[in-house]
Amino acid sequence: MSKLGKWIDERTGISGPVRSFLSYPVPKxxxxxxxxxxxGLTAIGFLLQVVTGILLMFYYDPxxxxxxxxxxxxxFEVPLGWLVRGVHHYGASAMVILAALHMLRTYFMSTYKKPREINWLTGVLLLFLTLAFGFTGYLLPWDQKGYWATKVGSEIAGSVPVIGSWLASLMRGGEVxxxxxxxxxxxTHVVLLPTLVAILIVIHILQLRFHGxxxxxxxxxxxxxxxxxxxxPHWVVTDTILGLGLLALLVYLSWSQGVPLDFPADPSASDFxxxxxxxxxxxxxxxxxxxxSLEAVATILIPLFIFGTMIVLPFVDKGDERRPWxxxxxxxxxxxxxxLIIVLTILAW
Amino acid sequence: MRNVNLPPLDPDKGEWDEKALNRRRFLEASFWVAASGGVIATVGAGIRFLIGNSLEPKKESWVEIGSTESLTPGSMHRVRYRLRAKDAWRTVEQSGAVYAITEDGESYTVFDATCSHLGCLVRWQEGDRVFACPCHKAYFDHQGQVLSGPPPKPLRRLETKIENGVLWALI
Incomplete structure (x- = not known):
């Protein structure tokens, strides 16, 4: 250890935990x-969102x-602005895809079973928070897409029986x-969700380390x-190279596709x-x-049912068998x- | 925590202060009271702050739809209205869309163009004489009644008044 390293370690005692974190044995x-x-890639995606998000805040006017x-x-005017916003924009989609694939892997291999229930639960929450990130994020440009998606989104909250209109008003901060x-x-997008997600990621990783x-x-x-x-370095280098590949893909998408921005929000537009x-x-x-009459079934009950099923899954499926076949x-x-999700997405495309 | 035995101290280091330990129960209780009191007060005030004024009903305003002469009987007129309104700490120009129709040139019906399903704007299709919502494929007839699709209720009819030959609606 270098002299500086020793000085720091004598005062913080950090070298032990760091060394044990880095030398953790990963099965071949x-x-x-x-x-x-x-x-790991989802976590790298989150880091990219944090970095590009902080950069965007320096110019954004809420x-x-x-x-x-x-x-x-x-x-269009800030140097590399297209790149920073592009990586943030496509990175959001990448996060959703990576988190969903990560969850499918976990699901089909039944790794949610005892004693890893808490890891599954934090993962479910993280997936839904990723979607919440998307939902709160695309209103921010205040363009047609974000405006109308939020209008419909808050009306969905409004369709909850009894407390709906109250919920919708709370979400919008008023009736309109x-x-x-x-x-x-x-x-919510820049402080609340990142804090929650960061805490959950730490728990998620510590749980992984605790159970192996x-x-x-x-x-x-x-x-x-x-x-x-x-x-x-064995595991980290794999993820780092893949993470670099992810970044390259996001840069390529921003460069080749540009980053979309609709017309400014217009509450009376008829052609949108x-x-x-x-x-x-x-x-x-x-x-x-x-x-x-079945509106609330579609808007609220089905999503709640899916979320609920995911939450209770590890407590219902308790057998030892983990082989998907x-x-x-x-x-x-x-x-x-x-x-079903793929078919519905294609139908709506 | 209650009923947790304290680990013995290294004799070189010293010993637990037995006299102070007698107050342990009381101190634990004090901690929970003080901490929960502080948290409840902070969270409660925070929630009230966040709710803010969001539950106040929207102030309704009369908006000008147009002169009654310009509204030809039998046809549906799309009107884009504008009004100055307070939006939180700003006064802004808000806009929106309504549809106005008169059958006889005397009584007027004005519909809010907002779909009763999830808030998208409906469009009048003159050929079929229906309102169509592009979001979730909903159709309403010229009276604003649901023909098909997911909306749970008809289009909202606005209160109207005529002053000096000008039609107004309360939005």
Missing amino acids: YVHGNLLYTLG SPEGAYNSVDYIT LGQATLTRFYA MAPAITERAKRNSRKFVPFF VPRPEWYFLFYFQALKYFPG KKPVTTGVGIFYTV
Whole structure:
């Protein structure tokens, strides 16, 4: 250890915990399987969102009059503004995809089972918070897309029986969408959600470290499960290279596709067809199939049911079997929902 | 925490102050009272602050729809209205859309163009004489009644008045 390192360690005692964190033994069957990099990649995606988000805050103006122009200014006039906003914009989609894939991997391998329930629960919360990030984030440019998505979103809250209109007003900060809505969404997006997500990620990772990786389920993996590599550098370098690939992809998308910005929000526009971001399209499509009296079923009950099912999953599916091909019920349900969401998304595209 | 035995101290270091330990129960209780009191007061005030004025009912305003002469009987007129209104700490120009129709040139009906389902704006389709909502495929007839699709109730009809040949609606 260098002299400076020693000085710091004598005063903080940090070298022990850091060394044990970095030298954590990762089973070889995990290191050799790219499916296990999804969690780390999601975390890298979150870091990218934090960095680009902080940068965007230096120019963003959270007011209905100023928001659109400030985003337009960021996109077209600030040097590299297109890049920072582009990476943030496409990074949001990447987060949703990576978190969802990470969850599917966990689900089909049944790693939510005892003693890893808390890891599954924090993961479920993190997935929904990622969606909340998307929802609060795309209002911020105050363009047509964000305005109308938020209008519909707050009406969805408004369709909850009895307390609906109250909920919708709380969400908007009043009866109509305006200044109060924007600052609410802004504070939620840049302070509340990041804090919650950061805390949950720490718990998620500490839980992973506490229990270790779930035991191997295939024969091949089992043969490899008594060989280990250290977390640093073996595992870290894999995730870092993939993370760099993710960043390159986001940069490429920002450069080749540009970053979208609709016309400024216009509450009386007749020629605009409101559509949510792609990751909410399945829900948007599903809402078409439920007539008047069943509105609350589609808007609230089904999402609550899905969320509830995910929460109780580890407490219901308690057997020892973890091989997906030996668990037709959970595997079937998982495939059904995945296909359903994909089909609804395609129908709405 | 209550009933937790304290670990023995290294004799070189010293010993627990037995006299002080007698007050342990009382101090624990004091901690919980003080901490929960502080948290409840802070959280309560914080929640009230966050609710803010959001539950106040929206102030209704009369908006000008147009002169009655300009509204030809039998046809649906789309009107984009504007009004100055207070939006939290700002006074801003708000806009919106309504549809006005008269059958006889005497009584007027004005519909809020906001879909009763999830708040998108409906469009009048003259050929089929229906209002269509592009969001979730809803249709309303010229009376604002639901023909098909998810809306739970008809389009909202606005209160109207005519002053000096000008039609106004309360939005």
